[in-house]
Amino acid sequence: MQVSIETTSGLERRLNVVVPAVRVDSEVDSRLKKAAQNVRLPGFRPGKVPMNVMRQRFGPGIRQEVVGEVVSRSFQEAVVQEKMRPAGQPNIEPRTLDAGKDLEYVATFEVFPEIEVAEMSGFEVTRPVAEVTDADVDNIIEVFRKQQGSWDEVERPAEMGDKVNINYTGTRDGEPFEGGSAEDSDLELGSGRMIPGFEDGIVGMKAGDEKNLELTFPEDYQNEELRGATVNFAIKVNSVKSLTLAPLDEALFKLYGVDEGGEEQFRKEVAENMTRELKNAVTNKVKQQVMDAVVEAHRELEVPKALVAQEADVLRKQMFQQFGGAAPEGLDLKSLLPDEMFKDNAERRVKLGLILSEMISKYELKADPARVRETIEEMAATYEDSEEVINWYYGNPEQLASVESKVLEDTIVEKLLENATVHEEACSYQEAINQAQAQG
Template sequence: MQVSIETTSGLERRMTVGVPAERVEVEIENRLKKVAKQVKIDGFRPGKVPFKVVKQRYGAGVRQEVVGEVMSQTFYEAVTQEKVQPAGQPSVEPKQLEAGKDLEYIATFEVYPAVELADFSSIEISKPVAEVTEADVVKMIDIFRKQQGTWDAVERAAAEGDQVNINYAGTKDGEAFDGGTAENSDLELGSKSMIPGFEDGIVGLSAGDEKTLELSFPEDYHNEDLKGAAVQFAVKVNAVNERTEAELNEEFFAKYGVSDNGEEGFREEVKANMERELANATSNKVKTQVMDAVLAANEVDVPKSLVAGEIETLRNQMFQQFGAGAEGLDKSILPDDMFTEQAERRVRLGLLLGEVIKAEKISPDADKVRAKVEEIASTYQEPEQVVEYYYGNQEQLQAVESAVLEDQVVETILAKATVTDSEESYEDVIAQQQPAA
């Protein structure tokens, strides 16, 4: 087999492969002999069809099949011989397919880039240090009480925190605009769900009051026609409702899955969940910094084919999030450029972290995998069954192993980086959390 390879641009390679005719012709001959033993043709007994007849009838199809298989086989033989690592599938262009002559084709493909990792000792990481205080727990429980509370009508002026039921009609230059009108709409004052000034303008109004609000849409509003536009809203208040928080009782605790030890048990459960959330948020914040630092310290080219594959993965994930509403929709409504930046980041990180794993000889720690599975299981009512499920489902277990492996890579980098503790509150750490990749 003759192989020549050249670099066309960046990571792209153009490889010409020549395969001896004998390899193709012998395989075609053997394949046709098998066909001859099995084929049924009128006028001939099974297995007694003349080889010439079989070749005339099936030769072209068998040749096409064999040539395709030989090109696939020899491509991987050739890249192994040339010690190149293809990224994605090649584009194959046949050059010589004539029977009796050497098979020749050109394969164009991208290769994985050579990665040289920077010295991680130059990386600086700020690690948040926080704890869940009693005040944090009280605040969280107050949120739960509000969520489970009721709205009760009151005969007084509306205040921040109240819920008002309103009719409103918006106009711009005297003309109504899309989305600017509603009837019997509930609005919590202070929720900031309306444009600036809208909710403040209703504070102090009582049921039956009417008022015209002179407002302006923000300059960064998503609707081009309304960006920075001066508008008027004619508002009528139908009702003012005051929130009555839910009582801390057995019925309330049961809604959050707590049935033992009353209020003390509930507070302990809330605090445990908050501490778990804080630990995850802290880990994510540190991980995000590490990933950003790794990307900033290491330049690496990314194969377009890998980016394209990642774009498709992200697009499919978004369609899955749409659920049943996405059925029958054309995926092209979500263009590539929606995902390109994130896809490139993920591919670059994958290449760099893969190099760290190889260089440091890291593999998933079985004890850490078990601890992660048990952590996941602890949020369920029957944790033992969840643990059994994960260890009985290879796909789910591999997902946990991948997460643990990523954590181990972060730990390896942190061990070489400069890490500074930063005293922060629970709320600050939770508010700042974001995905690492």
């Protein structure tokens, strides 16, 4: 077998392969002889079909099958021989496929980049420092009480925090505009669902009241046609409802998984969950900054386009599942959600994956079984039967590998932080949570 390599551009390689004719032809003959032992054709006894007839009837199909297999095997042999690591599937362009002639083809593909792990030291990281206070616990419990509370109709004027049912019609220069009208629409005042001034304008109105509000759409409004536009909303209030918080009783505690111990145990478990959430928020905030530094230190690293396309496809499917469930058969997701939407994120994820893999190898890192167990136990602690969850992880290799991968990433982060400049920044519990949510 003859092999020659060309570098076309960046990570792309062109492999020219010539496979001796005898390798293909002998395999075709072998399969034809084997098939002849069982084939039945009119006018011939079983197993007595002449080879020239076999070649005429079955030769082209068997040869096509053999050629496909030889191309696949010879490509693998060639990349091993030339010590290359293909990224993605090759594009095979046949040159010569005729019987009796050497098989020739060209395989075009990308290779994994050679990665030299950069020396990272002195990069800056800000670590939020916060704690869960009694006031934080009170705030979360109030959220729970609101979630389980009841909305009761009142006759008084509407206040912030009330829920109103309204009819409204929006006009621009006297003409209704698309999306500017609704009937029997529920709106919680203070939710920020509507444009600035809309909800404030309803405060003080009672059921049956009507009002006209002249408002201006924000300059960054999603509908370009309405950006900065001055409009009029004619509003009628149908009803005003006030929220009555759910009582702090056994029924509420049970809804959130506390069957015994009353309010004291309820507050304790809420505080423990908040502490876990805070720890994760701080860890993720720091990890994000370290990963940003890793990407920046290797910004010149080129990654295979094939891998970026694969990652974009994963992100596309995840987005569709998140917002729309399973894709209907025949729906072209790629035209609906093109690669360009995911390119930057996909490229970053591929780059990080390659660099982190190289770091694991360079620093000879492994997922500590004790830390894996600790991580699983922390995740299981939020479930009623934590032992069952732990057993489920250890009984599912794919899920266990996912946790091990997370532990490895955390180990890399800790190692890199040894040479980083870490600034601690005092903040509240909610500020730390908000920061983590903002970075996604």
